[in-house]
Amino acid sequence: MATLTSREEDYSKWYNELVIKADMAENSGVRGCMVIKPYGYAIWEKMQRQLDQMFKDTGHENAYFPLFIPKSYLSKESDHVEGFAKECAVVTHYRLKNSPDGNGVQVDPNAKLEEELIVRPTSETIIWNTYKNWIKSHRDLPILINQWANVVRWEMRTRLFLRTAEFLWQEGHTAHVSREEAIDEAEKMLKVYTEFVENFMAIPVIQGVKSPAERFAGAEETYCIEAMMQDGKALQAGTSHFLGQNFAKAFDVKYQSKEGKQEYVWATSWGVSTRLIGALIMSHSDNNGLVLPPNIAPIQVVIVPIHRNEEQLKAISELAVILTSQLKKMGISVKFDDRIEYKPGWKFNEYELKGIPVRVTIGPKDLENKQVEIARRDKLEKHQHSIDRLAEHIQNLLLDIQQNIFNKAKLHRDSLITEVNSYEEFKKILDEKGGFISAHWDGSVEVEEKIKAETKATIRCIPLDAKEENGICIYSGNPSKRRVLFARAY
Amino acid sequence: MATLTSREEDYSKWYNELVIKADMAENSGVRGCMVIKPYGYAIWEKMQRQLDQMFKDTGHENAYFPLFIPKSYLSKESDHVEGFAKECAVVTHYRLKNSPDGNGVQVDPNAKLEEELIVRPTSETIIWNTYKNWIKSHRDLPILINQWANVVRWEMRTRLFLRTAEFLWQEGHTAHVSREEAIDEAEKMLKVYTEFVENFMAIPVIQGVKSPAERFAGAEETYCIEAMMQDGKALQAGTSHFLGQNFAKAFDVKYQSKEGKQEYVWATSWGVSTRLIGALIMSHSDNNGLVLPPNIAPIQVVIVPIHRNEEQLKAISELAVILTSQLKKMGISVKFDDRIEYKPGWKFNEYELKGIPVRVTIGPKDLENKQVEIARRDKLEKHQHSIDRLAEHIQNLLLDIQQNIFNKAKLHRDSLITEVNSYEEFKKILDEKGGFISAHWDGSVEVEEKIKAETKATIRCIPLDAKEENGICIYSGNPSKRRVLFARAY
Structure with a gap:
């Protein structure tokens, strides 16, 4: 058996080799799409079983919605289409025919669709178009549904598990009578994800909210859990979105309240994907191969x-x-x-x-x-x-191993959180050490974009437990009320 | 609650109303694609859990292969492309852009794929293209893999569960060293399906093989289980294909035998789909609603x-x-x-x-x-x-109910098997009573096609337990060695 490239030598190469040699997944003949091999899929099945139980224990049911989204649906929520239109697979025809040269088949120009269909990059639009018919009264709410599905985002640079054109995930889509109830749901599911990722995958995470620029396309607030890989790069391990009434308005979904008034419905969506398997590998494994926490080991x-x-x-x-x-x-x-x-x-x-x-x-x-x-x-x-x-x-x-793997990852993660108070220090830490950098930020999109352009670091999250303190933005010098976490990320 | 149309009045209408009113599924905004609602999906989950266990108990593992199939792959097996090219969803572009009129989005002509991708109608081609790299020696065989997935076949006339453009299914794809081992596998999985459909879904089935005209596109032999619905129409409940070396040859998949020779690999594939939920509904339900066998009831x-x-x-x-x-x-x-x-x-x-x-x-x-x-x-x-x-x-x-539902369906099914010895009798029974018609057939494609064109009845299967007897074909008068089952079918 050929040995693995070591992490110290080339972390990225180590990861790729490990995924292949441990029989987790491989690239397929289709650009950006992977084959998840039986050993990798067995891990996904264990993740699914556990998550599914946690979703059911919190009152959710599974359902299944179409793979295809009519182009016009995607356009209805303006931020949403902006976020997904640039990287999507578009179905334009529904038939092939024999090539005139007798050599293979070609698209039949007579079988062009009237309206193009997008292979779902996420299902808010098709689901809210469906919920419209399910919701008449406050008695029809809440709707608490989850879907296990494949989705496609036409990523240009792909990496096994971490970023693939097609990936597997679950997406929860819920509908509520009030802002408060929807926010409670989004926060509850963030807790479920935290519990799952920490207790089953043994990956410590930081709970937070995204900055406006990093929010899900169409969300009012994106809650997230952020993990730290061994090489000092962050990885978003799960998101839960409070969608406000954006999709209800885009698809005209109203309910009659107890008081007899017509009101727009409040929404959330939340998801984790096969990406988490990449995080699992990068959090615990070593130069000899995978290290799997017992709770998730097939x-x-x-x-x-x-x-x-x-x-x-x-x-x-x-x-x-x-x-x-x-x-x-x-x-x-x-x-x-x-x-x-x-x-x-x-x-x-x-x-x-x-x-x-x-x-x-x-x-x-x-x-x-x-x-x-x-x-x-x-x-x-x-x-x-x-x-x-x-x-x-x-x-x-096995219990001890599970705990030890988590503790080790947490120790490492904690050692990679650095507080800085100047942009010089920020850049120095980023280059020399990596990890999460806790710094003051003035809340402006401009500063966030400039820091990203100059350093490739993004705001991973504003931690939920961030203390209020008086500080000044490391970039602009403007006042800031709390520190946020920056990092370079997968 | 509005009452259902009765079965006697309009069976087809009864079915559609029942699927909707019992909250099983509904049509979506996407042509031919359904939304499987939580109650319908809960039945699918119970089916999945049971089948998955049966697959694992017979030595299979799950894996996941890409949703997309490059056009050139599909073309490699000539019968296969012939069978699926005429009804498939074709991805031609990977980006949308804002419309010049500022109204919505349109396909970006600059984002045309070099090679079109087909949304999988079944996965033989992408899987055999993958197996090629997994198989070198007889020690790599057998490969016993199953996939749970969505597939798309661009059906023009769709009906909830029974025939939809997108449906959910499982597809097993196995690779073997010999013809005998592959045939054993195909027959074993037919038995697994029979056991599942009869013991869990309480639907009695007849095991058989398809006539050459009805075989899966690319198979040497298609084994099937055929069920009879209450209205006298048959429904194919599952198929298991012996693929010979067709896909191994198309994708050049060889192994080194124990004797050191390079040999083509032998293959099977087998699947059941959400279509079975349609069969479940049509087998047992009555004018008051669904009747679910306890083993499959959520x-x-x-x-x-x-x-x-x-x-x-x-x-x-x-x-x-x-x-x-x-x-x-x-x-x-x-x-x-x-x-x-x-x-x-x-x-x-x-x-x-x-x-x-x-x-x-x-x-x-x-x-x-x-x-x-x-x-x-x-x-x-x-x-x-x-x-x-x-x-x-x-x-x-509950045990008694499970048995009673099966017995009732079997009694009904048995009452709908009629032996005939002339084409006149055949047509009379078909129109007046329906059901399976057991008749002699000379084995020719011509007769099969003529009977289909004249009566819409197809050969559902040549039962595995068909006795040898000397007879004459009801259509051609040519000699025949065994009876086959004809029926009109869903």
């Missing part, structure tokens, strides 16, 4: 036998089968790799590369001593454990 | 309180909460509808329309007598039951 424990003959393998298998069954009863996923065509050393490398949290090795000596060897992936550390109460031990170990 | 039991005051509701609620908790422990989904803004009669109609298998009604008299009233949806039949061992009783009742 295989949590692998058992590798070491044996010289059939008889030994048989004895080891007996123990492995008992352990597997005990672990499965605890809801722990286990793989017993008794393939004889691969050597133990090859397997060790393979499972290290794949980030399996716990490896149990059983050799003939271990059997004699009624013990096994346990290696944890997060610390590359081994120890022996008696076969007594082994399953319980592994169960506790 | 809500299996509804509890409706009847009360005149708060105090009564409180006492009923106490019992309802205990019952709910007991049922949930058994894995049964329950809804306690204690909304006071709706009257019991309204609720009865609503849950009848929605097809909830069991309704438990609790009134003040029932409390006194320590009993409840139980209504089963499949028989519109009521009985009293003591609150002792009530949960067990309901659990057994």
Whole structure:
């Protein structure tokens, strides 16, 4: 097995190689679209199952809306079309025909659509066009719906998981009687995302709101969670938008209030995507491969036998089968790799590369001593454990690993938050250290744009817990009431 | 609540009204594309969960491949492109721009794709283009992959669930070292579908193979399961294709055999779609609404309180909460509808329309007598039951309902299989009774096409269990070795 490029040598190359070598995903023959391979998809399935349960526990139902959005729908909300029109896949025809030269097929010019269809980059417009017919009275509200779907944004520079033309996501779209209720919903879903990303993916995040320039196209407020990668670049891990009445007005969606008045409906939307898998990889993994938090690992424990003959393998298998069954009863996923065509050393490398949290090795000596060897992936550390109460031990170990991976990421993230009070310092930290830079900003779009143009750093968020303090903007010198977080970002 | 058109009056109208009124799905603003509403989608989720488990139990993993297929890929397998080119959505551009008149947006002519992309109508071509890089040796085989996805076929006449431009499905795509192994796989998955459709959806099916004219575009053999709807029209409920080496040859996918020879890979693909929800509705439902088999019903039991005051509701609620908790422990989904803004009669109609298998009604008299009233949806039949061992009783009742719904559908289906021995008889039965017509056919495409043109009946399948017998083709008088099943179909 060829080794990975190290993170220190080339972080970007390390990431790409890791995604490919760990069998997570690969580029397809279609520009910007990836193939998510079974191992990568198994992680997505675990994410989906967990998130879906959390959405249902907070009162949401799933539904499915069309892949295509008529061009005229997209145009109805002006900020929205501005935000998405420049990078979208447009369906113009509905038929191919044989080429006159007999060589392949071509678009049939007689099958041109009257109105072009956009492959959804997000579904607000098609959904609000639908909600219009569902909402008559305050009794029809709230509508709390989520959709699991693929979306397409014609990105020019793509990277596996992080930025792809097509990606998978979920998008929640809710409708409410009041501003307050909609804001509560947007904030509630931000909390759900925070809990999911921190407790399941073990990625610490900062909750905040976006600056106006970084808001979702069509939102009044965009809440976000921001994560910090190992290389000091930030990554937006999820967003929840308070859409005000923008889409209700664009699609004329009103309800009759208890008082009998016609009112526009209030909206939210919120989403996370397969991008999070990129964040997962970049948050925890090392030069030997993936490091997966147990809560999201498709295989949590692998058992590798070491044996010289059939008889030994048989004895080891007996123990492995008992352990597997005990672990499965605890809801722990286990793989017993008794393939004889691969050597133990090859397997060790393979499972290290794949980030399996716990490896149990059983050799003939271990059997004699009624013990096994346990290696944890997060610390590359081994120890022996008696076969007594082994399953319980592994169960506790998995909890410890989950916590340790989170703590390590948090320690690293915290070390990458720097307060600065001048633009010189800002630029110096940005270039030498990276990370989040906490600085005063005067709230103007102009300053935000200038800093971005000069340094490639953007305002990642205004943290929800930002303290009020009197400061001056590092760029303009104008007064500022609170610090915001800048960073270069994925 | 307006009543449904009856099946006897207008079956097709009954179906459409039922889909809408039961909140299953509706047409969207996009031609031919439907919105699957939460209640319909909850059924799809139950189907997915069950099928996904069955796929995993038979060794398959999930993955995800691109939505788009380059035009040139589609052309590589000649039957395949012939079958799908005439009804596909074609992406030709990747950007919109503001219209010169300032009114909305238009396609940007400067953003034309070099090669058009087809929105996948099925994924054989993109997947085999990918498998090419995954397969080098016999050790890389078999590949057993499934994908849950949306696909688009530009149907001109669409009907909710039954035929829509976009639909949801799963598609399995497997690669094997030998013809035998691939045929085994195709047959195994047909069995999985049969088990799922019969045991979970309670729809009896006939397993068979398609005639050459009805085969999947690119298959050597198409296995299928065929169901019979209440109105005497057949519906194809699932297909499993033995693709031979067609796609391996089109995409040049070879493996090195154990003997060191380069061989083309053998393939299968298999799928079922949201179309099955249409079959579910048309198999079991009646003039009062949906009838859902318990195994696929999102809500299996509804509890409706009847009360005149708060105090009564409180006492009923106490019992309802205990019952709910007991049922949930058994894995049964329950809804306690204690909304006071709706009257019991309204609720009865609503849950009848929605097809909830069991309704438990609790009134003040029932409390006194320590009993409840139980209504089963499949028989519109009521009985009293003591609150002792009530949960067990309901659990057994659900099993009985599942079986009864299947038996009823099977009895009906069996009554709609008619053997005929002449074309006159064939046409008479077709017009007067419908259903499957078992008749001798000489195996020629010409006869099949003529019968289809004259009667709109197609060969649904050559049943796997068809006995060999000497007969003569009802149309040509040529000799025939076995009967095939004809029907008009959805």
